[in-house]
Amino acid sequence: MPTLFTKYHIKSRIVKNRIVYPPMVCFNYAGEDGMVTERNLMHYKQVADGGPGIIITEATAVWKDGRLTPFQLGIWSDDHIPGMKQIATMVKKAGAISLLQIHHAGLITRENVSPIAKGPSADDRNPLSAALSIDEITEICQAFIDGAVRAQKAGYDGVELHGAHGYLLNEFASSYYNKRDDAYGGSLEKNLKLATDIIHGIRKQCGDDFIIGYRLGANTPTLDDGITIAKLLESAGVDLLHVSHGGSLLNLPRSPVGFDYNWIVYSGTIIKTHVTIPVIVVNEIKTPERAGWLIENNLADFVALGKPQLADPNWANHVLKNEEIHVCLNCKPKCRWYEDSRLCPARKLQNT
Ligand SMILES: Cc1cc2nc3c(=O)[nH]c(=O)nc-3n(C[C@H](O)[C@H](O)[C@H](O)COP(=O)(O)O)c2cc1C
Numbered sequence: 001m002p003t004l005f006t007k008y009h010i011k012s013r014i015v016k017n018r019i020v021y022p023p024m025v026c027f028n029y030a031g032e033d034g035m036v037t038e039r040n041l042m043h044y045k046q047v048a049d050g051g052p053g054i055i056i057t058e059a060t061a062v063w064k065d066g067r068l069t070p071f072q073l074g075i076w077s078d079d080h081i082p083g084m085k086q087i088a089t090m091v092k093k094a095g096a097i098s099l100l101q102i103h104h105a106g107l108i109t110r111e112n113v114s115p116i117a118k119g120p121s122a123d124d125r126n127p128l129s130a131a132l133s134i135d136e137i138t139e140i141c142q143a144f145i146d147g148a149v150r151a152q153k154a155g156y157d158g159v160e161l162h163g164a165h166g167y168l169l170n171e172f173a174s175s176y177y178n179k180r181d182d183a184y185g186g187s188l189e190k191n192l193k194l195a196t197d198i199i200h201g202i203r204k205q206c207g208d209d210f211i212i213g214y215r216l217g218a219n220t221p222t223l224d225d226g227i228t229i230a231k232l233l234e235s236a237g238v239d240l241l242h243v244s245h246g247g248s249l250l251n252l253p254r255s256p257v258g259f260d261y262n263w264i265v266y267s268g269t270i271i272k273t274h275v276t277i278p279v280i281v282v283n284e285i286k287t288p289e290r291a292g293w294l295i296e297n298n299l300a301d302f303v304a305l306g307k308p309q310l311a312d313p314n315w316a317n318h319v320l321k322n323e324e325i326h327v328c329l330n331c332k333p334k335c336r337w338y339e340d341s342r343l344c345p346a347r348k349l350q351n352t
Contacts, residue, residue: 004292005320008053008301010239010278011209013157015097017053018295019316020280020304022242023101023160023215025058026341027071034061034074036083043341044087048094050309051316054280054302055091056160056213056242057084059103059167062147063140065114066104066168075102075147084154092155099213099240100151101160102144106168107177108247119171120178120185137184140168141194145201148210158211158239161198165217166247169195173229176221176248188228196236203237214238217246218267223253230271242280242304243268261285261294269299280304286328288319310337311346326350 008015029039047055060073067074074080084100091098107119107129116130123129132140148159163169171177172194178185184193195214202212214233218226230241245264255266261284268281278301285291291303309315311328318325329345336343 002295002298004288004295004303006295008278010097011211013097013211015053015302016095017051017316017320018302019052019291019319020054020242020282020302021047021050021052021056021309022280022282022304022306023056023058023162024306024310024337025068025072027069027338028340030071030073032070034064034067034072034076034080036073036080036087040073040083041086041090045090046313047309048091048096049317050313051094051320052096052309053316054097054099056099056101056304057087057156059101059162060084060147061104062102062143063104066106066109066118066140067113068103068105068108068167069110070112075100075150076143078150081150081154084151084156088151088155097157097211098155099158099160099211100147100154100156101162101215102147102151103162104140104144104168106166106171108167119168120180120191123177131180134182134184137194141197141201144198145205148202148212149205152206152210158213159202160213160215160240160242161195162215163195163217164215164242164244164246169198170217170220170246174217174220174225174246174248176246176250188225189232192229192232192236195233199233199236199238211239212237213240213242215242215244216271218243218264218271219248219251219253220246221248222251223267223270226267227271227274230275234275234277238277240278240280241271241275242282243271244282261290265294269294272300278302282306288325307335307337310335310341310344312350
């Protein structure tokens, strides 16, 4: 029976355990030009030393005008490579696998980044939004591929395409946002054309041993669609799926009675039964017992714990050594880390 500390092979690599540090933006850490700063480095050193098997560096912009905020890490220029190299090197030194989450915010691009937010189609609720032209889509496709090539040059083991949370790739994949009737919309296959073109391009440029992960919105817009998308992504060459939520709050599946995890984790376990590639599940898993149960029962290949590892960067080491964990205090209405990591009450208690 596998446990949280059973190794796993992906491509030519061995992952030392089943614990993933998911992408977690540290707002205001990066420089305005998307550069890695000392603050980013200190953060990822702490994360890497904490013991997770896979570390996914936070959402990193492939396109300057498609950033979520002006202070988001970037990979749209070769100038970003040296900083990223420092993160990838630290992760490798700690014996973990490094993935860089590559991202375009699409219709969620903020006004202080670009006056018009662009996506597959204009957003009816936002007069400052517009549909991308075919030429622009082709440019963005190339920007994702170039971002992956830069990540590889920086020493990353792979990338994770951000295809969840209502951002650009999620918008294209979902009929909720994508109203196009050209090559990029109209059927699930066409909705996925941008993603599959990116995947094929990365595979061609970065080779067979480069890990291509995909963060998938399970409800895109329904779980049935999410399952079909997962299969299409597997056929396109994705090596690792990370199941989170799609942007819209419609069509939320329900966890069955007796399954003590939320619908996002439940959706991940269902998607796992439809693909042969490894699946990461995430969201409110919280404790080692709950994380271990999913692995032991073969409901997931990896478990990602975000806020728990922000609250206690030594989470994985503590679990391995059977030591006490500093628990996330589950701040409401929103995780305080979003505003300013220094406000995280769990970290304040530890003085870190
Ligand atoms: C402060 C913060 C930053 C986040 N940044 C990202 C991100 O960069 N990319 C992403 O896909 N998800 C991001 N998320 C979502 C997390 O990766 C994760 O899915 C979410 O926190 C649920 O997992 P948890 O309950 O274990 O924290 C972020 C969440 C938080 C709280």
